[in-house]
Amino acid sequence: MDRTPASLLRAARQQLDGREADWLLMHVTGLSGARLQLAADEPLDASTATAFRDLVSQRRGGTPLAYLIGTQPFRSLELTVDPRVLIPRPETEELVERALTLVPANGPASVADLGTGSGAIALALKSERPGWRVTAVEASADALAVARANADRLGLDVDWRHGCWFTPLSGQTFDLIVSNPPYVADDDPDLEADVATHEPAGALLAGADGLDAIRCIVAAAPAHLTDTGWLLLEHGHRQGEAVRAILSAAGFSAVRTHRDQQGLERCTEGCLRGDEDHG
Numbered sequence: 137m138d139r140t141p142a143s144l145l146r147a148a149r150q151q152l153d154g155r156e157a158d159w160l161l162m163h164v165t166g167l168s169g170a171r172l173q174l175a176a177d178e179p180l181d182a183s184t185a186t187a188f189r190d191l192v193s194q195r196r197g198g199t200p201l202a203y204l205i206g207t208q209p210f211r212s213l214e215l216t217v218d219p220r221v222l223i224p225r226p227e228t229e230e231l232v233e234r235a236l237t238l239v240p241a242n243g244p245a246s247v248a249d250l251g252t253g254s255g256a257i258a259l260a261l262k263s264e265r266p267g268w269r270v271t272a273v274e275a276s277a278d279a280l281a282v283a284r285a286n287a288d289r290l291g292l293d294v295d296w297r298h299g300c301w302f303t304p305l306s307g308q309t310f311d312l313i314v315s316n317p318p319y320v321a322d323d324d325p326d327l328e329a330d331v332a333t334h335e336p337a338g339a340l341l342a343g344a345d346g347l348d349a350i351r352c353i354v355a356a357a358p359a360h361l362t363d364t365g366w367l368l369l370e371h372g373h374r375q376g377e378a379v380r381a382i383l384s385a386a387g388f389s390a391v392r393t394h395r396d397q398q399g400l401e402r403c404t405e406g407c408l409r410g411d412e413d414h415g
């Protein structure tokens with residue numbers, strides 16, 4: 137069987153989307169795209185070719201590309217990911233963008249990220265606002281290990297806490313609490329099969345209407361916010377109205393939902409002071 141990059145890629149590109157075959161071959165060989173082009177007709181060793189074909193077959197079977205290559209870009213960071221954590225999404229990069237506008241950039245703000253997973257939000261905030269004190273909570277010890285490893289590799293200092301939402305934050309208050317919690321309804325017919333099969337259920341599902349985690353966070357958040365603090369939540373694109381109602385019922389004001397780049401309602405914020413308005 138022909139083991140040159142050119143023929144391996146030709147076969148794989150017929151089976152996979154876009155540049156996925158190229159990414160997988162770069163990953164398995166450790167070579168750049170340019171280097172692979174230069175060596176396009178030089179046969180790879182048999183074990184590398186077999187490993188590549190195996191990755192192509194896993195990808196065809198629905199395993200997310202990020203799990204196969206082990207990394208996912210998130211804002212300016214390259215995060216290590218594996219099936220212990222949700223793969224960070226582009227919508228969550230927009231949540232970070234909104235978080236950055238809610239708190240003055242140059243102050244020593246304290247920020248909490250609830251349900252940190254790979255550490256994406258906490259690490260992005262710390263890297264873009266080095267002066268902020270960032271605390272991150274995660275219920276899954278496996279996920280927290282991934283987040284800590286990302287922080288160590290990136291040299292970013294985050295206070296990691298293991299536990300359920302605010303339980304490990306007893307007595308602490310924050311200028312900003314941000315979360316991308318699980319928000320998929322348990323029997324949501326729109327949940328993609330590949331996501332449901334490969335990504336951790338504990339990162340996705342949140343009860344009959346998908347709002348259990350958000351209700352829990354909103355109920356406990358007031359005791360953990362400073363007087364001018366903000367709560368910012370990502371949610372499903374059909375949950376904006378419900379999340380606004382949950383926040384308002386809990387006494388939040390300046391409640392406002394933002395749309396993502398696809399025009400879908402994606403994150404909602406609120407604060408406890410009536411006169412706050414951050415445009």
Ligand SMILES: C[S@@+](CC[C@H](N)C(=O)[O-])C[C@H]1O[C@@H](n2cnc3c(N)ncnc32)[C@H](O)[C@@H]1O
Nearest residue numbers: 224251252253274275276300301316317318339
């Ligand atoms: C949708 S994922 C978000 C992960 C990451 N923040 C991101 O945006 O990519 C939700 C995360 O919340 C965590 N989680 C679920 N229930 C939790 C709880 N009760 N307390 C803390 N974290 C929880 C999950 O393990 C998962 O890592």
